[in-house]
Amino acid sequence: ILNVEQSPQSLHVQEGDSTNFTCSFPSSNFYALHWYRWETAKSPEALFVMTLNGDEKKKGRISATLNTKEGYSYLYIKGSQPEDSATYLCAPSTDSWGKFQFGAGTQVVVTP
Amino acid sequence: GAVVSQHPSWVICKSGTSVKIECRSLDFQATTMFWYRQFPKQSLMLMATSNEGSKATYEQGVEKDKFLINHASLTLSTLTVTSAHPEDSSFYICSAHPSSVADTQYFGPGTRLTVL
DSSP states (O other): OOOOEEEOSEEEEETTOOEEEEEEOOSTTOOEEEEEEEOTTSOOEEEEEEOSTTOEEEETTEEEEEETTTTEEEEEESSOOGGGOEEEEEEEESSTTSOBOOOOOEEEEEEO | OOOEEEEOSEEEEOTTOOEEEEEEESSSOEEEEEEEEEOTTSOOEEEEEEETTSOOEEOTTOOTTTEEEEEEETTEEEEEEOSOOGGGOEEEEEEEEETTOSSOOEEOOOEEEEEO
């Protein structure tokens, strides 16, 4: 079982502000890092799959970076909007068809 | 595309009864589906991996006789919580791994089970 930590557990952001949070995971046996966004009463939605050290991916105002050598990933939200309010989950995997090990998530609340 | 449904979305049952939860991939085939459980303030914990046409693989500490998994087709997996007890009350969520696409799991919306 991989030890996956996300911090902070929760954060409150003012609309328009930018924010970021962390996912830490063991760097050994790493294959890919998955980010999901999970809104209340909905299905978790895949944001990014990252595999290469130094990878940076972007989707609208949300971006993520990956450091596989030290075992962490940052997710950034630029100019937060109320619709960004969700729990953001990360999950490393050890092979392309394998199991995901989820962190507990970072709950983001964006207030107008 | 890539929609996974789960039914029911919530269920309340009496202690000792069995509850079946369905997970369907609506617009793709899934050779592999996963079942997770989440307790409050905790992460999604993998319970078992369900492979179409074969027995499920359970994670350590998950009782296979209590949590029966059937993956009868490429679009349907079911989880049956047998003889449910209050400690089985939890949020259960499934994901489906498309047969043709690696590195991807699509999730259902989850099922809230409350055992009285």
